[in-house]
Amino acid sequence: MPQLNPNPWFFIMLMSWVTFSLIIQPKLLALTPTNSPSNKTSMTTKTTPWIWPWT
Template sequence: MPQLNPNPWFFIMLLSWLTFSLMIQPKLLSFPHTNLPTNKSPMIDKITPWIWPWT
């Protein structure tokens, strides 16, 4: 069964990962980010107790 022979498929996988790592990934990482992270103060919610109508 040729599907179980790893020789051609391993080379194809290795070649595709090298292509992604060396060529495509640096191009994608060079794009500017549209939403830069900002320092925000944490929001403190005021918790009010629930008033039950039957108590």
């Protein structure tokens, strides 16, 4: 069963993770988010309770 032979697939997986960890990840982490979170206080709205017709 060739699916159980890890020889070529383990190397491919290892090289893809090395590529991701050393090349792609630092480039992604260097990007700044466009919508940075702000320290605005959230406004609470007063809600009126639902008036049920049968109570």
